[in-house]
Amino acid sequence: MFLVFNSFPQDNEKARLRISNSSNYTPISGVKVSDIIMNKIYTSNVNGYIYLEYIHYLALEISKKGYKTIKVYLTEDDFIDIEGCIVFLEKINVPDKSLINISEIELIRQNDIPELKSISGLYNSRGDLFDRHTMFNMSNARFRRRGYNYSENTITINNIKINSLYDGNVNWSTWSGIMHALKKDESTSYIESGNLSFGKMGSVTNYNSSPSNFRKITKAMFTQSNKTYKYRRQIMYNSGVLKDKLAFNLILSRKSSERSYFEGTDYNLDSFLAAIDYKIQSNSQINFTFIYTPLVKGKSSPNTKEVWGLTNNKYNSYWGFQQGKVRNSRIKKVKLPMVFLNYKYNIKDNIVLKLNILKQYGFVYNSRIGYNRAANPLPTYYQYLPSYFVRYSDDENFSNAYLVEKQFRENQEYRQLKWDDLYYINSSNPKSKYYMYDDVVSSGILKGNASLEIVLDKENKLNISSYLTIENSENYAEMTDLLGGELYYDTNPYSSGDAMYQDLENKNKPIKKGDRFIYNYEIESMQTGFAIKYKIHKYLWDSNITLDLNSTIYRRNGIFRNGGFANNSLGQSELLSFFGKGLKWDNSFKLSNRSFIKMNSMYSQNPPTVKTSFINMRVNNSVNPYHELELRKSIDMAYYYTGDSDKFQTKIFYSQLNNTVDGNFYFAQGLKNDSDDFVSETMYGINKLYKGVEIGFEKHFLAQYEFFTILNYGEYTYANKPKLMLQSESTNIENGNYGNVYIENYRLSGGPQAVFAFGLKYNSPKYWWVGLNNNFAWKNYIQISPLLRTSNFFEDENGSILNDIDRTKIISLLKQEDLGSSFYMNMSGGKSFRIKGLSFYLFISMNNIFNKTQYSGGFEQSRNANYELLLADKNREKPLFPSKYWMSYGTLYFLNLSVRM
Amino acid sequence: MKKNIIILLGLIICFSCAEEPSYEIPKHDCIEPDIEITNSLGQIKEMYIDRLIGIDQDLHIEGYVVSDDEQGNIYKVISIQNDFENPTEAIQLIVDKSYLYGIYPVGTKLYISLKNLGLDKVNGVFQIGYIHESSLIRIPSIKIDDHIFKSCESHEVSPRIIDIKNIDDSLIGMLISIENIQFASEDFGLAYGNLNNTYSVNRNMRIYDELCHEESSLILRVSGYSSFKNNTLPVKKGTITGVLGKYNNDFQLYIRDLSDVNFTQSPCIPLLENTFQTGIVNNLPIYIDGWVNFTEKGSEQWSGGIFRGDYFAQFSAYGTDEDENIGWLITPNINFAQTDEVYFSFETSKRSVDEGFDGFEVLYSNDWDSSLKGVNTANWQVLEAVLASDDDDDYDWVNSGEIPLVFHPNGYYIAFKYTGSGTDTKKDGTYRVDNIRAVVR
Missing domain, CATH: 2.40.50 (OB fold (Dihydrolipoamide Acetyltransferase, E2P))
Incomplete structure (x- = not known):
């Protein structure tokens, strides 16, 4: 993520600014516009236009006799629209019947006020102040606004919701690297619904791929970084509107690195976008867009504190040397092209019809080493670590622990995957003991949206949109490399008898490269619905009310008969269907021309995701018996103030996300009947509570300086005692009910719940700028293990309560770990210059200047599932199954040079 | 303008040409270690x-x-x-x-x-x-x-064929094969291992002679983690291969996988077999599924006894203080086809039995209705057998001999009946029965 500079003026074109009257929108000529930094003065022409030569930043004083003088601070983002930017002046001593609220931060769209040709937005329409100063600066701390999962934010491209029915998330890798060819034409505040999309508790953002949005441009970009990729080259070409009929956009980019930030990870992303607009008639237009961004990247591992301490901050256990070459065992490949067909028809002056279709198809591959009746190949398996040798307090084998530790620290080959050894062990027999396979998801996605936007009159507007989503997938494991062996027999080494066979109908089939094995099933999911939004826009009051109704169905179709679930894996599962509905209502009240308060509220019942509806999708058709609608209730209140040179926003929010489901999959010991097993864990009926306050303040002083500060203080917790269910080979649903999970008031994990930041930026008249910001984050908690907080924790193998439980120990054993506070200082700067008719812009940023690395997130391991085991493990000086942590990045640098012609 | 575009385009490396890395199979050259052997x-x-x-x-x-x-x-x-x-x-x-x-x-x-x-x-x-x-x-x-x-x-290793009788400590750790061996009939129907948990189990293997008499036995040790523990023990006899182990005094064989078990011939399946090694507690009355322990008079019952690891059934009127002690130990029904040649055998021993005591009988019936009331109304006849007698020493086990059973459609019930008295010292000796067997030859 880096600042986007989309529309540089060309030599013969400058930034266009339009000055209009705030009460009747008529252009004002003869307005004096002073560029304070560059010390230049412009006067608006008869149409109210001014053409400015500009850098990335403008500080302007705008005045005319009879009007209130204003100061305005503009950046690139305000000129994104091809039409440029509009600023409004108020008349003095004239009763203010302004319908435009100067301090509104919403984008005002073309059709909102038909008299205006187009508006890109007012000078403070750069999106939410809070988002602007946290999204990039705090990415290292894994900050998530309001603690919501990313799936709470709805992303649409060409009005089509991109969030998947599978887990509600957006697969950014399928359209990464082409963002410059998309215009973000809508970005709502949290809770607010989008123009055509209801959304959830977060924001709704729409990206538009129409080339007509951009001015004619040819641009190239060269980037160097040390985070996920080292080099990036991008070229973008926009034809501009040709003969008033055609426009097209082309973008081609390549991000690559052989060694990314964490050891053994590589990255390769090729991005391609082609979009064509064709104006069929004066009032109708069709667009075709093709996006393909194939990605290949290596992953890195979360590690225990012991492993981080034995190695370094960039350690990754997933890779090793194969004959001297680096080979990562966990590679992700994404090949999911998207094709859009968009049609827009202005039926009348005040009715717009939009039809959008998206077809997406392709594959996602995630690779992994498999092993059967062989030692765990990962170098950080708990039995290979020094802690294992001192695990018995009365029998500590220090000398061997020391030998192992020495090897770990000093011998890189020892602490990485030993590929050559895996081939060697495979060579004793044509049956592979080690092999590489891919978890494959082959998707077929079809989505459509049809909408009508009707402007009833100056004050009332109605949007009706209906949508259809079909997401089907085939999911299976595919053998990719037998690592020197000739074949493999697919059995589950932890089961016996028929339960061993995962494809029971083909028990003894030898698996070769390209064959499917382990699991094979299809998911069919479909959602249809419609949303109606009614907008009222009055003098002192704005109100929007949105209603959404939808119907969703899911079904699993097993292709393999799994021996452990022979009667419940092959064929179709029951059909799950849900009826969802929601209502959103937001109101703004204008207090003065500079301030207003806003109240957003929502209530919705949403279907659970596919992922949480099937408990153990890989092996059986079992449906979560408690599949019910999730409930969302959210309300926030905000106060906005915009002064001449400063801006202030404060919000408080309160949200409940009820009856939701979280799932997990791991190996647990100490379950009922003293058993150990692989378990699929489902926690359901979870109520989550989010409350907090957000404050933001920005000030421009001495024309060239910008200062900001933001504060967010939140409390995001579990609000009830959910229930827990485990399913494994040895427990069916009846036995698998573990009852209540006592986690009420435990904090949700996933990022700091409190952040404070401030920063200063200097804009020089010599076409350069520099900025520094400081970010503090705290209240960051690790993910607790629900199994450890059920009554199973207090039971022995026969189900009776353990006798000698020390109450004080329980509190410390089960206390949720706070990862502590973190501090990051970031610096950035930019300079634009011209050489031989080419415009250059150089941007440099350095995140985390002081290279402070610490744990940014983590999770408790569920392996020791009862009091005795957990106490024994924690009493060890070096526990065997402590929590695992992700390490934040150290200093990240980013260098970007873009060239325009 | 166009020139600039071309220059820029040229700077972009080809699209999607990231090479799929291919990995070669590493070659291993074997180097023989240079080690001088010093000891056997x-x-x-x-x-x-x-x-x-x-x-x-x-x-x-x-x-x-x-x-x-x-x-x-x-x-x-x-x-x-x-x-x-x-x-x-x-x-x-x-x-x-x-x-x-x-x-x-x-x-x-x-x-x-x-x-x-x-x-x-x-x-x-x-x-x-x-x-x-x-x-x-x-x-x-x-x-x-x-x-x-x-x-x-x-090298391919060929197992050394061993006679069970010659098993000794020197063979521990060696790969051996034993021929003509089968699983004991009391283990028929069991799985190789423990289904409910991961504890290891012993399975009993036996070698029988042509008369289906047990000659020797060996334990098969099966771990609760073995992949084949769910498989049912084969009801056949043949050759078994494995690594020999030992636990204190008992030799145990460890197979590596099911291909070590090559059982293809018909085994000795006793119609009935009871060595009393399982299900018996010393001095407590005998409760075995299918067997009837009926006390006709008095309170004494056929009970378990043990001597040096060998369990058996015994009855004694000694110390009961009752005038009459009559106890029946009756086998389950022994039935077979008309074409089968069936032989019944058992062992008996005595202790402190007075000369001339005739209270111990071995009887058979073809018409007992298997109810307790029906014991006295059924038709019981003496089974001709060699029993421990005055000529035999106390505690010595006496084999009954192979007693042929003639086909009868209702099958046979065999009863061990003791008639004695706790108050008559001439009628209070102890009789023991063990290794009851009916085999089809």
């Missing part, structure tokens, strides 16, 4: 002096691997023997590593460097391992490569 396996065992010894001289031994842990029945043990064809010596190495079969497959020749290792006899078995705080532990994984070296040589 037997010589090392002779070094033992009744307690754990550490080896500090630079000694080396060699052997061929016969153990295989792939299917989970063998765990963290490498058994080696001195030859792949006619082995005479074998020994066990205990190592802290799993899935040894991948690194040391059966037939691999190993050289072992014994310096700084230890030798101990654990539960009757010699083991080479690592010394830690005065006890023998498995050689730590990080040290294995300091002591165990693979030769480039490997």
Whole structure:
């Protein structure tokens, strides 16, 4: 993520600014516009236009006799629209019947006020102040606004919701690297619904791929970084509107690195976008867009504190040397092209019809080493670590622990995957003991949206949109490399008898490269619905009310008969269907021309995701018996103030996300009947509570300086005692009910719940700028293990309560770990210059200047599932199954040079 | 303008041409370790002096691997023997590593460097391992490569065919085969291993002669982690192969996988067999499913007894203080086809039985309705058999001989009936019964 500079003026074109009257929108000529930094003065022409030569930043004083003088601070983002930017002046001593609220931060769209040709937005329409100063600066701390999962934010491209029915998330890798060819034409505040999309508790953002949005441009970009990729080259070409009929956009980019930030990870992303607009008639237009961004990247591992301490901050256990070459065992490949067909028809002056279709198809591959009746190949398996040798307090084998530790620290080959050894062990027999396979998801996605936007009159507007989503997938494991062996027999080494066979109908089939094995099933999911939004826009009051109704169905179709679930894996599962509905209502009240308060509220019942509806999708058709609608209730209140040179926003929010489901999959010991097993864990009926306050303040002083500060203080917790269910080979649903999970008031994990930041930026008249910001984050908690907080924790193998439980120990054993506070200082700067008719812009940023690395997130391991085991493990000086942590990045640098012609 | 575009385009490396990396299979050239053997396996065992010894001289031994842990029945043990064809010596190495079969497959020749290792006899078995705080532990994984070296040589190992009667300690750790062996009939229907948990179990194997008399037995040890533990024991006889082990006084065989069990011939299936080794508690009345323990008079019942590990059924009127003690121990129904040749046999012994006491009888009935009330109304006849008599010493087991049973459509019930008196010292001796068997020849 880096600042986007989309529309540089060309030599013969400058930034266009339009000055209009705030009460009747008529252009004002003869307005004096002073560029304070560059010390230049412009006067608006008869149409109210001014053409400015500009850098990335403008500080302007705008005045005319009879009007209130204003100061305005503009950046690139305000000129994104091809039409440029509009600023409004108020008349003095004239009763203010302004319908435009100067301090509104919403984008005002073309059709909102038909008299205006187009508006890109007012000078403070750069999106939410809070988002602007946290999204990039705090990415290292894994900050998530309001603690919501990313799936709470709805992303649409060409009005089509991109969030998947599978887990509600957006697969950014399928359209990464082409963002410059998309215009973000809508970005709502949290809770607010989008123009055509209801959304959830977060924001709704729409990206538009129409080339007509951009001015004619040819641009190239060269980037160097040390985070996920080292080099990036991008070229973008926009034809501009040709003969008033055609426009097209082309973008081609390549991000690559052989060694990314964490050891053994590589990255390769090729991005391609082609979009064509064709104006069929004066009032109708069709667009075709093709996006393909194939990605290949290596992953890195979360590690225990012991492993981080034995190695370094960039350690990754997933890779090793194969004959001297680096080979990562966990590679992700994404090949999911998207094709859009968009049609827009202005039926009348005040009715717009939009039809959008998206077809997406392709594959996602995630690779992994498999092993059967062989030692765990990962170098950080708990039995290979020094802690294992001192695990018995009365029998500590220090000398061997020391030998192992020495090897770990000093011998890189020892602490990485030993590929050559895996081939060697495979060579004793044509049956592979080690092999590489891919978890494959082959998707077929079809989505459509049809909408009508009707402007009833100056004050009332109605949007009706209906949508259809079909997401089907085939999911299976595919053998990719037998690592020197000739074949493999697919059995589950932890089961016996028929339960061993995962494809029971083909028990003894030898698996070769390209064959499917382990699991094979299809998911069919479909959602249809419609949303109606009614907008009222009055003098002192704005109100929007949105209603959404939808119907969703899911079904699993097993292709393999799994021996452990022979009667419940092959064929179709029951059909799950849900009826969802929601209502959103937001109101703004204008207090003065500079301030207003806003109240957003929502209530919705949403279907659970596919992922949480099937408990153990890989092996059986079992449906979560408690599949019910999730409930969302959210309300926030905000106060906005915009002064001449400063801006202030404060919000408080309160949200409940009820009856939701979280799932997990791991190996647990100490379950009922003293058993150990692989378990699929489902926690359901979870109520989550989010409350907090957000404050933001920005000030421009001495024309060239910008200062900001933001504060967010939140409390995001579990609000009830959910229930827990485990399913494994040895427990069916009846036995698998573990009852209540006592986690009420435990904090949700996933990022700091409190952040404070401030920063200063200097804009020089010599076409350069520099900025520094400081970010503090705290209240960051690790993910607790629900199994450890059920009554199973207090039971022995026969189900009776353990006798000698020390109450004080329980509190410390089960206390949720706070990862502590973190501090990051970031610096950035930019300079634009011209050489031989080419415009250059150089941007440099350095995140985390002081290279402070610490744990940014983590999770408790569920392996020791009862009091005795957990106490024994924690009493060890070096526990065997402590929590695992992700390490934040150290200093990240980013260098970007873009060239325009 | 166009020139600029072309220049820029040229700067972009081709699209989607990231090469799919291909990985070659690494080649391994085997280098034979240069190790001089100093001792035979037997010589090392002779070094033992009744307690754990550490080896500090630079000694080396060699052997061929016969153990295989792939299917989970063998765990963290490498058994080696001195030859792949006619082995005479074998020994066990205990190592802290799993899935040894991948690194040391059966037939691999190993050289072992014994310096700084230890030798101990654990539960009757010699083991080479690592010394830690005065006890023998498995050689730590990080040290294995300091002591165990693979030769480039490997051979197919043929198991040594052994007669059970000749099994002795020298065979422990060796790959042996035993012919004409089957599972004991009381184990028929069981699975190889423990289905409910991961504890190991013993399974009883027997060799029978032509008369289906038990000649010898051997325990099969099956781990709760073995992949085949769910499979049912085959009801056939044949040859079994495995690595010989021992636990204190009992020899145990460890198969590596189900291909070690080659049972193809018809076994001896006793129609009825009870050695009383299971389900019996010393001095408590006998409750065995299918058998009837009926007390006609008095309160004394047929009860369990044990002597030196051998369980049996016994009845005694001694000390009951009752005038009449009559107890019946009746077998389940023995039925068979008209074409079957069936023989019944058992063993009896006595203790303190007065001369002339005739209160112990072995009877049969073809018309008992199997109810307790019906015992006295059924038609019982004496089964001609050799019983422990005055001529026999106390406690000596006397075989009844092979008693042919003539076909009867209702089958047979055989009863062991004791009629005595607790108040008459001439009628209060003890009779014992064991190894009751009906076989089809």
